[in-house]
Structures are given as C-alpha cells and as structure tokens.
Amino acid sequence: MPHVITQACCGDASCVYACPVNCIHPTPDEPDFGISEMLYIDPSTCVDCGACVSACPVGAIVPGHRLPEEAARFADVNAGHYPDPAPTETRFPVRTDWRLPMAPIVKPAALGGATPDELRIAIVGSGPSAMYAADELLKHRQVRVTVYERLPEPFGLVRFGVAPDHLSTKTVTDLFNEIARHPNIQILLNTEIGRDVSLDELRSAHHAVLWAGGAPTDRPLQIPGVDREGVQSATSVVGWYNGHPDFAYAAPDLSAERAVVIGNGNVALDVARIFTADTDRLAPTTIDPTALAALRASNLREVVVVARRGPEHAAFTLPELIGLADGPARVWVDPAELSGVDATNIDDPTVAAKVNLLREISQRSKPAEPFIRLSFGLTPVEILGDGHASGVRFVKTGGDEESVIDAGLVLTAIGYRGRPVPGLPFDDEKGTVANVAGRVVENGEAIPGLYVTGWIKRGPTGFIGTNKTDSGETVANLLADAEAGALPRPGTAPVPA
Ligand SMILES: Cc1cc2nc3c(=O)[nH]c(=O)nc-3n(C[C@H](O)[C@H](O)[C@H](O)COP(=O)(O)OP(=O)(O)OC[C@H]3O[C@@H](n4cnc5c(N)ncnc54)[C@H](O)[C@@H]3O)c2cc1C
Incomplete structure (x- = not known):
C-alpha cells in the first residue's frame, strides 16, 4: 500500500x-x-x-x-x-534530476579582500524563513551566520503561532535545532534589530543582512464597535495561549457562553478548536499553563466561526477541515448554510471535497457543548454592546437581510500584514519590504548587501515549508552577488536614506 x-x-x-x-x-x-x-x-x-x-x-x-x-x-x-x-x-520513472540544485561555490575573491576566509551574514529573525536560509548558507564553508531574534525563544511562529495541539507540526523544530547546532551559526536571543542594535550597525559588521522578521500585524476589521471590551484579534489570543511575551496581557474574557470569530482561515479554526477542546487533552500539549488554567474555567459553550463568503470560498484548507471533522473536535454546520451549494458543479476537486465534507458534517447530529459552528455568507457591520461586546450585527453578503449573533467575546481573524521596517523600503500595497526575488530594491535598484525572505518578502501566505523554497531563492541571489563581488565589505555599507 x-x-x-x-x-x-x-x-x-x-x-x-x-x-x-x-x-x-x-x-x-x-x-x-x-x-x-x-x-x-x-x-x-x-x-x-x-x-x-x-x-x-x-x-x-x-x-x-x-x-x-x-x-x-x-x-x-x-x-x-x-x-x-x-x-x-511510465510508472516508476526513476528521476536523477530531483536533487537539490548544486550549491554554488563562493570564491574567496568575492569577499572583497578584507576577510578572505569569511562571508559574514546577519539574519534578522529566527522563524522558518530564517532557519531555512541559514541552512542553505551554511552549506558554504566560508559563511558565518549570526541570527538576531527579539524574543527569548527562537523559531518564530512555529513556537508562538502554530497551535499547541499541532504537535506533529511543531516537530519541525528538531530540524531547526539541527541547523542551529552547525558550528558556523550563532543565535542571539533577546536582541531586537532597530532597538538593541541598529540596522546600520548590523550592516557595518556583516557582508549582507537578510531580513526575515515575518509579518506580525493582523489586518484590522474596520466596523463600528471594534474598540469595545471583549473584542480582540485572534493574533493576540494565539500569542496568549502560546505564551508569547508580547501577549501576556491579552487573556480573553471567557465568561460569556458564546464567542464569534470573524474570518474562517486556518487561524480562526485553530482558535475555535483550542477554545472548545477538552482541557485534559490540551494539558500534555505545548499550551501555556496560564492559558490552560483559564480555559479550564471557561464558560464558553459555542464558538461561531463566521465567513463573509459561501462554503465554496472557505479560506480554511481541506487538511485542517479534515482534522476538525475526524479528530476530537466537536464541529457542526447548520444544513441551511449549504442550501444552493452543489459540489458537483465545482471544478476544483479540493473545493468540492471541502463542500462535501461540510455537507457530511451538517448531516451529523448537533454535537455536545462546547462546540464549533461554521457559518457562511455573513458580512459583519457592527459590534453591538454597551461598553462590552454583546453581539455582532451581520448583513447577508450580497443581500440586505440583517441578523444578530449574541456573543460576549468577538475575535477578528481576517489575515496578517507586514509592518514597515525602519531603514528598508516598504511596498505598502503588498505589505512587504520592496524586493525583487529577495534583493531589497529602492527605485528599481537593488541596495547592495540587503536581502529579505519569508512572510515579509512575499506576504503572509503559505506554510512553514513554503519558506524553504522562498529562502532558497533569496540565498541563491545573495551568493550570486557575493560571487560577483557585489557585496559591500563590512564597514563600508552605504547608510540607507
Ligand atoms: C497563528 C498561525 C498558525 C500557523 N500554523 C501553521 C501550521 O500549523 N502549519 C504550517 O505549515 N504553517 C502555519 N503557519 C504559517 C507559518 O507559521 C509561516 O509560514 C511562517 O512562520 C513564516 O515564517 P517567517 O520566518 O517569515 O516569519 P515568523 O515565523 O513570523 O518569524 C519571524 C521572526 O522574526 C523575529 N523578528 C521580527 N522583527 C525582529 C527584529 N526587529 N529583530 C529581531 N527579530 C525580529 C520575530 O520575533 C520572529 O521570531 C501559521 C501561521 C500563523 C500566523
């Protein structure tokens, strides 16, 4: 088999x-x-x-x-x-070309003569894109990598974003630890570039700086009432249950019986699953102990995950939906939510499979509380309440029929966005550092010695492993520039405007 x-x-x-x-x-x-x-x-x-x-x-x-x-x-x-x-x-076509591309050899001459044996690279951030980039760079014996990480623990969203019950996914840290054990890499934790060390200082000490700082801001929902108590971003909750030091203050108010999550990507499903999970099952995971204690005392009976568009446009992935449907989570869809949606008319097999599975879930009996309800086709227009959130007013997407879902906790989960990095040109439309294939560019010209990778290079899309190919591209260009003698010698990098 x-x-x-x-x-x-x-x-x-x-x-x-x-x-x-x-x-x-x-x-x-x-x-x-x-x-x-x-x-x-x-x-x-x-x-x-x-x-x-x-x-x-x-x-x-x-x-x-x-x-x-x-x-x-x-x-x-x-x-x-x-x-x-x-x-x-044509079965078993044994391929010999499926090997990782040969690593280009960096010639000592490319290093500008100042330090002929070393190519010193600074990587900002220690998330997946940083670690995959380091792995590629360390294939070259002349390269010395220093990783600068602002948090007290490495590996970015793998440590502080991936849900604590996704233990298998978290095992990618074994690979990252293996990379970190290479003799030519050091990781400096609690070191924020722009606060503890300036970008200019970093540039003067290295041949190249590779920014891998991620896209840490959540996209704001702009409707009346979002500033009420009881409304917060799913990002802050994810940080809270993962013990992220920036979000220790962000404990959600779990005293209400119903929460609404606005948006239905994988992060929305993560939060809904953790909120409704059997806390005894969460105990042996990597969940923060304070969050676990709060969840044990939670009053939540139902978490409604609401999407603006219909089931055929669901943002969550099929693997996550399968995990929800066939795992220990309790999930339900009202059959009325699926009326008029016919999987046989959907060309994309993944989308059709999602719709079929949602229909299967809708035919199950309503699960025991606390459970997750998936809801579709509702555009949020206002968070209701008198000081504290008491519900969300929706209008049917593409129609004018209004409805209200009562809830004492409202989470927004409508995506992530990169923040401008002081000293680096920013593409405001994409929310990324302006770059061409990882070379940071200003007015169409590459800035010597500055590179970018991961979410801050391409935007907040893809999975942990997507960053491997992405970082491979950036590193290939960095090494090509080194070989062409185009990297500034340490101490000579032009100070950005
Ligand atoms: C909530 C959530 C759950 C996810 N779950 C999964 C999953 O289950 N499976 C999966 O495949 N993918 C998942 N992803 C996607 C995956 O986490 C991303 O693809 C990946 O983490 C992006 O890597 P990155 O290196 O670009 O950014 P990040 O992982 O965000 O790493 C950036 C790092 O840079 C550091 N940093 C930022 N600025 C500075 C600075 N100025 N100085 C020093 N350090 C700095 C940050 O502290 C951070 O450690 C999830 C994403 C989120 C948001």
Whole structure:
C-alpha cells in the first residue's frame, strides 16, 4: 500500500527531493507549488520505499496500512489529486534530476579582500524563513551566520503561532535545532534589530543582512464597535495561549457562553478548536499553563466561526477541515448554510471535497457543548454592546437581510500584514519590504548587501515549508552577488536614506 501525506504537511518539499520515483507533487518548479494546500503522493507510482518518511520534518507521511482512523480520509485526498493513474509503462520513472540544485561555490575573491576566509551574514529573525536560509548558507564553508531574534525563544511562529495541539507540526523544530547546532551559526536571543542594535550597525559588521522578521500585524476589521471590551484579534489570543511575551496581557474574557470569530482561515479554526477542546487533552500539549488554567474555567459553550463568503470560498484548507471533522473536535454546520451549494458543479476537486465534507458534517447530529459552528455568507457591520461586546450585527453578503449573533467575546481573524521596517523600503500595497526575488530594491535598484525572505518578502501566505523554497531563492541571489563581488565589505555599507 502506498504512502500517504496527512494533515501536518508543511510543504517544504524535502519529500519531493527524497522520492526516487517522482511521485510527490506539486514539485517546487510546478506552477501550483506555493498555492497548493498540501503535497500529494500519487498512489499509482509510489513504490512504498519510505524515503519520504525520513525526509519529512513534521512526520506528516504515513504508510497507507498504518494510517490512523482520524487520518483515513487522506488516502483519498492524495489519490484524488491524480484522477488519471499513470500508464503502466511510465510508472516508476526513476528521476536523477530531483536533487537539490548544486550549491554554488563562493570564491574567496568575492569577499572583497578584507576577510578572505569569511562571508559574514546577519539574519534578522529566527522563524522558518530564517532557519531555512541559514541552512542553505551554511552549506558554504566560508559563511558565518549570526541570527538576531527579539524574543527569548527562537523559531518564530512555529513556537508562538502554530497551535499547541499541532504537535506533529511543531516537530519541525528538531530540524531547526539541527541547523542551529552547525558550528558556523550563532543565535542571539533577546536582541531586537532597530532597538538593541541598529540596522546600520548590523550592516557595518556583516557582508549582507537578510531580513526575515515575518509579518506580525493582523489586518484590522474596520466596523463600528471594534474598540469595545471583549473584542480582540485572534493574533493576540494565539500569542496568549502560546505564551508569547508580547501577549501576556491579552487573556480573553471567557465568561460569556458564546464567542464569534470573524474570518474562517486556518487561524480562526485553530482558535475555535483550542477554545472548545477538552482541557485534559490540551494539558500534555505545548499550551501555556496560564492559558490552560483559564480555559479550564471557561464558560464558553459555542464558538461561531463566521465567513463573509459561501462554503465554496472557505479560506480554511481541506487538511485542517479534515482534522476538525475526524479528530476530537466537536464541529457542526447548520444544513441551511449549504442550501444552493452543489459540489458537483465545482471544478476544483479540493473545493468540492471541502463542500462535501461540510455537507457530511451538517448531516451529523448537533454535537455536545462546547462546540464549533461554521457559518457562511455573513458580512459583519457592527459590534453591538454597551461598553462590552454583546453581539455582532451581520448583513447577508450580497443581500440586505440583517441578523444578530449574541456573543460576549468577538475575535477578528481576517489575515496578517507586514509592518514597515525602519531603514528598508516598504511596498505598502503588498505589505512587504520592496524586493525583487529577495534583493531589497529602492527605485528599481537593488541596495547592495540587503536581502529579505519569508512572510515579509512575499506576504503572509503559505506554510512553514513554503519558506524553504522562498529562502532558497533569496540565498541563491545573495551568493550570486557575493560571487560577483557585489557585496559591500563590512564597514563600508552605504547608510540607507
Ligand atoms: C497563528 C498561525 C498558525 C500557523 N500554523 C501553521 C501550521 O500549523 N502549519 C504550517 O505549515 N504553517 C502555519 N503557519 C504559517 C507559518 O507559521 C509561516 O509560514 C511562517 O512562520 C513564516 O515564517 P517567517 O520566518 O517569515 O516569519 P515568523 O515565523 O513570523 O518569524 C519571524 C521572526 O522574526 C523575529 N523578528 C521580527 N522583527 C525582529 C527584529 N526587529 N529583530 C529581531 N527579530 C525580529 C520575530 O520575533 C520572529 O521570531 C501559521 C501561521 C500563523 C500566523
């Protein structure tokens, strides 16, 4: 029985490179890589060798015969990506070109003569994009990497964003710790660039600075009443239950019986799942103990996750919905929410599978409290209340019918956005540092020695592993510039305007 990729897939494509028969897609050079919700194993070409299992940093790949019951659906999800099995004669096309691109050799001459044996690179941030970039850089013996991280613990959103019950996903930190053990890297924690060390100071001490600071701001919901007590961002709640020092103050008020989460991406599902989880199941996870204690005393009976658009436009991914539907969470959809939506008219198989699964959930009996209700097609227009939130007024999207959902806690989860970085040009439209393929640019010209990667380079999209390909591109350009002698020598970097 072939191997199967399951919910924790982080998309870093290590499995693609490990697979000797090219049975895992999309590959990084295929157009849908980066927008695909996960990677998929073609059961008709998988030779069951298990090379992908060892390569996967998050334990997401399982031999088909050992799929746990709650992941059984993933066998169909993988196979469904390959509706036409490969013809027998083209099976097992052993590829020899699926190797990571050869690392370019950085010649000592490229280092400008000042420090011929070393290429000193500063990386700002220690999230996935930083660690994947460090891994690429450290393949070159002349490179010395210093990672500067403002928080007391490394690894960015893997530590402080990924939900505490997604333990398999968190195991990617084993890979990052392995990278951090390389003799040519040091990680300086509690060091914020722009506060403890200036960008100019950093530039003068290194040949290049690679900014990997993420996109830490949530997009604000702009409707009347958002400043009422009892309204806060899902970002702050995620930080709170993960013990992020910036969000220790952000304990949500769990005294009400109902919470509304506005937005239905994976982060909205994470928060709803944690709020309704059996706290005994949460205890052995990485949840912050203060948050666990607060959740044990919570009065919440229902968390309503509300989307502006219909089920066929749901922002959550299919793997997350499967995790919710088949795992320990209690989730429900009112069948009326799905009237008029017909999966057979939907071309995209992933979207059709989401709609089918939502219908299946809607046919289950209403679960015991506390549970999650998924709701669709409602545009929020006002947070109601007298000082403290008491509910949300919605209008039917594309119509004028109004409704109110009573709730004493309202969370906004409508996406993330990058913040301008002092000293670096900012693309306000995209919410990213202005760059071309990772080279920071101003007025169309690359600024020597400044690079960017991860969410602050491409915007807040993709999974942990998406940052591997992204950082690979930036590092390839940085090394090409080093080889061309285009990096400023430490101490000579031009001070940005
Ligand atoms: C709530 C949430 C849950 C997620 N869950 C999953 C999941 O389950 N699976 C999955 O595959 N993906 C998940 N993702 C996506 C994944 O976390 C991102 O793709 C990834 O973390 C982006 O990496 P990054 O390095 O660009 O940014 P980040 O992970 O945000 O890392 C940026 C780092 O830079 C540091 N920093 C910022 N500014 C400075 C400064 N001035 N000086 C020093 N340090 C600085 C920050 O403290 C941080 O540590 C989730 C995202 C969120 C928001």
